Amino acid sequence: MPELPEVETVRRGLHRLIIGRSVARVSHDTPKSFPNSPQDVHSFVVGASVTDVRRRAKVLMIDLSTLYTLVVHLKMTGQLVLVGQTRFGAGHPNDSLVGSLPDKSTRVTIDFVDGSQLYFNDQRKFGWMKLMPTDEVPHMTFMKKVGPEPLEADFTSWQFAARFTRRAKTSIKAALLDQTVIAGVGNIYADESLWGAHIHPKRLVHTITAAEFQHLYTELRIVMNLAIDKGGSTNQNYVNAEGKRGSYMDFARVFRREGLTCPHCGAEIIKFKAAGRGTHICPVCQVV
DNA sequence: CACTTGACCTGTCCGC
């Protein structure tokens, strides 16, 4: 569920909260969630301080002063939550979605010297946190294959359309979800942007016109920028670095709104399966 | 190579 806007929201929170903090101790459970050896953790994490928090696509990178990086993918149910002096510093306590930590979903706990803790929680264990030298991160298979960042200032609608030519015979929704085409798009913002561009998700890529690609490019950027502004979408259990919900779902036009009316034409929103995912459209505004 | 499907997990919800 965490897509580009949610991961970016976590990045901004962590960037504000943990840079400069020094690691006192690390504990973790399964190799699946954290595959590195205790020796590596002791050598390159304990005693290190956080120097930067970066994002590429849906992947977070916590850079350490040892020139090692904790690379994190939240997949569907991952959370990175800091508990410490600043946790209740802002916002309303009712915004919080997490109880006391650690809990049964906690996979990794990083204790900082100042007494705060960073928890990596992941109910379904699809996510992971990996330690590797910072200069090796760009050489990960994922990093080499992933497409361009859709919100970068120099990313044009021409480049956007050109990325899809390789996937001419698949559906536009499957292509949007393909991380090697465009980085960071997931199920929520695929549905929202396709609604905004009046494109049916099952349309084949080669039938999409240049004007429609232009429209989709614009809608995708509008929707993702709005979602970042709203702190992301909390559909199930996404929370930011302070354990708080995002509010984009209050602004969603079709996602998870089956049976409600289309904000554009008033028709009833329907749900079906496309590209293997639950898919929401207005059957009047979006036709095959 | 392009494309689709199933596997990875756990919790929740729905019908019986």
Next chain:
DNA sequence: TGCGGACAGGTCAAGT
């Protein structure tokens, strides 16, 4: 109340 099954969705391996 319990119980089985569908569903949630990001990515990769394995299939056609």
